[in-house]
Amino acid sequence: MVGLFQETGPCEVVEIAQGRLGTKARDWGWDRSSNIIYIDQPNQVGFSYDVATNGSLNLFTGEIQEPPRDLPSVGQPAYTYLNGTFSSNNQNNTANTTDIAAHAVWHMLQGFLGAFPQYNPTIRANHTQAGPVGVNLFAESYGGKYGPAFASLWERQNVLRRNGSIARNKTLEIRLTSLGIIQGCVDDLVQGRYYPIFANNNTYGIRALSLVDQQTAASSYLSASGCQQLIQRCRNALDGSDPRNEGDVGTVNQACRDAQDSCQKTVITPFVTSGRDPYDVTQKMPDAFPPSTYLEYLNDADVQAAIGVVVNYTQSNDAVNSAFQHTGDGQRGNSIDQMSSLLSLGVRVALIYGDRDYLCNWLGGEAISFAVAARSPAYAPFYSAGYADIVVNNTYVGGAVRQYGNLSFSRIYSAGHLVPAYQPETAFTVFTRIIMGSDLSLGETVDLSTYKSNGPANATYAAKPPNQEDPVCWIRDIKAKCTEDQKRKLQNGDGVIINGVLYDAESDWKRPPSSVSAVAGWPGHGPSSTMTTGQIPTTGGGSAATLIPTIPTGVFTATATPSPTKAAASSHRMPNIQIGLTTVLAILLVTCIF
Numbered sequence: 146m147v148g149l150f151q152e153t154g155p156c157e158v159v160e161i162a163q164g165r166l167g168t169k170a171r172d173w174g175w176d177r178s179s180n181i182i183y184i185d186q187p188n189q190v191g192f193s194y195d196v197a198t199n200g201s202l203n204l205f206t207g208e209i210q211e212p213p214r215d216l217p218s219v220g221q222p223a224y225t226y227l228n229g230t231f232s233s234n235n236q237n238n239t240a241n242t243t244d245i246a247a248h249a250v251w252h253m254l255q256g257f258l259g260a261f262p263q264y265n266p267t268i269r270a271n272h273t274q275a276g277p278v279g280v281n282l283f284a285e286s287y288g289g290k291y292g293p294a295f296a297s298l299w300e301r302q303n304v305l306r307r308n309g310s311i312a313r314n315k316t317l318e319i320r321l322t323s324l325g326i327i328q329g330c331v332d333d334l335v336q337g338r339y340y341p342i343f344a345n346n347n348t349y350g351i352r353a354l355s356l357v358d359q360q361t362a363a364s365s366y367l368s369a370s371g372c373q374q375l376i377q378r379c380r381n382a383l384d385g386s387d388p389r390n391e392g393d394v395g396t397v398n399q400a401c402r403d404a405q406d407s408c409q410k411t412v413i414t415p416f417v418t419s420g421r422d423p424y425d426v427t428q429k430m431p432d433a434f435p436p437s438t439y440l441e442y443l444n445d446a447d448v449q450a451a452i453g454v455v456v457n458y459t460q461s462n463d464a465v466n467s468a469f470q471h472t473g474d475g476q477r478g479n480s481i482d483q484m485s486s487l488l489s490l491g492v493r494v495a496l497i498y499g500d501r502d503y504l505c506n507w508l509g510g511e512a513i514s515f516a517v518a519a520r521s522p523a524y525a526p527f528y529s530a531g532y533a534d535i536v537v538n539n540t541y542v543g544g545a546v547r548q549y550g551n552l553s554f555s556r557i558y559s560a561g562h563l564v565p566a567y568q569p570e571t572a573f574t575v576f577t578r579i580i581m582g583s584d585l586s587l588g589e590t591v592d593l594s595t596y597k598s599n600g601p602a603n604a605t606y607a608a609k610p611p612n613q614e615d616p617v618c619w620i621r622d623i624k625a626k627c628t629e630d631q632k633r634k635l636q637n638g639d640g641v642i643i644n645g646v647l648y649d650a651e652s653d654w655k656r657p658p659s660s661v662s663a664v665a666g667w668p669g670h671g672p673s674s675t676m677t678t679g680q681i682p683t684t685g686g687g688s689a690a691t692l693i694p695t696i697p698t699g700v701f702t703a704t705a706t707p708s709p710t711k712a713a714a715s716s717h718r719m720p721n722i723q724i725g726l727t728t729v730l731a732i733l734l735v736t737c738i739f
Contacts, residue, residue, distance in 0.1 A: 146191050146458065148285065149183045150439035153572070158438040159665050160644050160657045165511050166442045167667035173569035175733075178577040179281065182257070182732050186250055187240040190462045192443075192661035194232035195239070197455045202227045205329060205632070208463065209234055219355045220636040225620060229444075234464040243469035243478060244390035247298040251319070254732075257333035258317055265317070269356035281323045281580045282732050283543050286505060286562065289513075290327020290475070296324050300490060323493035324484070326573075328505045331480045333408050333517045336509030337366050343506040344416050344426075348607040351426050353419035353503070365411035372412050376431035390697030392472035401473025408476065416503055423504045425561030425709045427610035431626050433617040435566040440621040441645030447665030451668035460622070481513065485520035493551040493593075499560025499567060501586050503551050507556050511604075511608050514547070514554035524552055532556075533586035535575065540707050545604040546585040549597045553585050556604045559611075588702040618647040680723045 150158055153175040157169035175181055184193030200211035204225040212220040232238075240246035258265045266279060284292030299319045305311040306318055330336065341362035354362070366372045379401035387394040416423060422432040442564070443458035444446060484494050496514050498507035518527035527549040535555060537543040544557040554577055556564050557564050565572035575585055584591045586598055618627035620635065620642060627635070631647055633639050643654045644672045662673045 146183070146279055146439065146443065146562070148187065148565075150437045150442075152563050152569075153181075153576075153733065154183065156440040159661060160438070161665050161667065162664055163643055163654065164407045164668065166438060166445065166644055167665040167670075168442070169661070169665040169672075171569075173565075173573040175565075175573060175576055177573065178710045179580060180266070181696060182264075184253070184732065185721050187246045187252075187465050187468075188249065189232040189234070189465050191460075192454050192458055193727060194456045196233040197230050197234045200229065200231050202229055202231070202457070204457070204620055205635075206625060207459075207461070209459070213311055213615065222635065224642055225623075225635060227457075231456050231459065232462065232464075234462070234472075236464045236468040239462075239465050241472050242390050242392040242474050243294045244298070245392065246291065247295040250295055251298055251302060254319060255316055267339060270402045271490050273451070279322045280322050280732055281325065283325035283327060283576070284329065284733070285564075286559060287330060287475075288506065289326050289331035290480055291330070292324055292326050292329065293480040294478060296321050296487055296492070297483040303705070316392075321487065321490075323495060323582075324487055325495045325497060325576065325579055326510075327497045327511070327564055328499060328502055329496065329510065330475075330505040331510075331513045332478070332516075333412075333476060333585035334373065334380075335512050336505070337372055337408060337412055338363065339512060340413050340416070340503070343364075343503060343508050344419070347426060347506075348349065348500055349427050349610045350604075350607070351421070351610060352689075353416055353421050358415055358418075362412050362415050363564045370407075372404065372408035375400075375407050376476050379404040379473060380479075383477055390477055392474070398472045401476050402471070403473070404476040405470070405473045410574045413504075421503075421683070422561075423502075423565075424563070425501045426503045427501050427561075429613060431616045431618075431628060433626070435563055436667075437619040437622045437626060438600060438645070440619060444621070447668045481516045482520055484517045488517070488521050488524065488551055491551065493579060493582065494553075495515040495575075495585070497557060497564060497572070497575060498555065499557045499564040501560060501567070502562040504562060511554055511556070511588065514552065516548075518552060519551070524549060526597055527552055531602060532604045533584075533598040533600045535571065535585060536587055536707065537571050541570075543568055543574065545600070545606065546575075547598055548585055550593050550595075551610075553579075555585060558606060559608065568578060583702075586654075591633065593714075598691070620647060621645055621646055693722075 148154065150156070154174040155171060155174040156167055157171045159169050161167045175637060185193040189197055198211050199213055201208045202209050203221075204227065205221070208412045209231050210236065211231070215221055216226050240249060281656060282292055282296055284295070299321060302311060302316075303318050303320065306313050306316055341354055341359040345352055345359040368673075380395070382397045382400040383390065387397040392398060422428045423428050425432055425434070428434070429629050440458070440460060449457075471624050488494055494517065496510050498505070498510035500507045515528065518524040527547070529550045530547045532545040532547050534542045535544040535546050542557055542558075546553055546555040548554075557568055557571055557575070560567035560571075574588070578585050578588050583589055584596055584598070616626065616631070617626050618631040619633070623632060623635065627647070635647060640649050641651050642648075643651065648654050664672050
């Protein structure tokens, strides 16, 4: 749901009135160029569940207590302690490693495409037999581990279908076209050393760590029995005793937990002392962006009835987190080898990183791209490929890309961890060029077997950090979004809650313009304006709604590089270059690291 409502989905949640949230069409939703499935996984996260169980949710701590409890007598207003229905929170009823989660999603896709063949892009008119399902898998954050593992499993299952180990008449071949990793934490053996480097020396001139603290963290990473060596010890134990990555060998779990704990405490966590947002180094905590409006919307009774969900929506799940922590899953795996293998099969592998994120920063992402190329002899020319501008429209360059053949690394300017939320037009453009198989710089049709980007060896563009945003206290995300003063106000029952946000007084809430209702709706109520196909309302020169052409389906193909001035791209329109919606299917896995 993070990806669907905060980043790339067809709709975004907006305020319509006091006590009323709704949705409106997103300008740069990825549905403009592909059919998309968003998956809440592993089981028990988001709207997924095993056994629907009644309980109480403490919004201050995020903890769910089952069965429901009475409201605590001190420091807990009723609106911060909610009864609802959730999953069982039983660790035994969910995946505990990435590989196990991969099997679950493969079975889910088999069931989904079997039950809804109209969404299978290989079925054509007047045909009843499905061919291989060509999909584009995009994964974000922890998806740096999920994406390669899931894609590799699908390819192994395809081999088993072909040799008869899996019944071909009861399963579908899922053929991967492209794998996109957005801000992926892929492998700390490669990325780990870049945490302290980025914290001290980034392209925004922010020193989140002093030089001394940077050197201390770097030394911890490389020291005997430090992060690097412990990861290798985990991998050796995994290869010897748990090669299928099932998480059921105690000694392996312990070795990988040791590595995970060491890397977290000595290399990654020192950044916290800076008080800055690990998802956007230019902002201090708590960071108001992106807004958490969707958390309130998805727990609205009318919305839940309309979409037929059984449980209340929660953004994260302690049982799933504990299950993965117990096996040290974060330091397991061989994602780089998996991506190299996918390249050898002709799959496009695209790494996309915003340059304001610390947690899975672009310096480490760039290193991942080189590591993948190093495992792939045919991709030696990737090293000599230069950084080309990512031309988003006639006036804006949204980033820089190094690309050779099917392997690409994109640095997206002025973007934090959730890249499409910060730079929607750039992210849409890169996504569409990936699935179309064009060059990522200009969007031109090229022969990827020989294509190599041209430009400087390094992406050196630097920018001033943006202004600090004022915090917005969303009561369904108190730990991440509220200041200590706002938390005390909530505990004391001070202020007012409007549409899920704490205000000092009702007069502080800004009423949305009346024109919002012309483009937004809620269950049972569509937008108020009567529109013809191809038009959307906007406000111009007053409160009356004016009709303008809708934003078209398509992607920009550049003919030249704009001036070097970098500016926000989201306000620009693209020419109406049509691509077929029925020929592609994208699957998005979005898992943030909390």
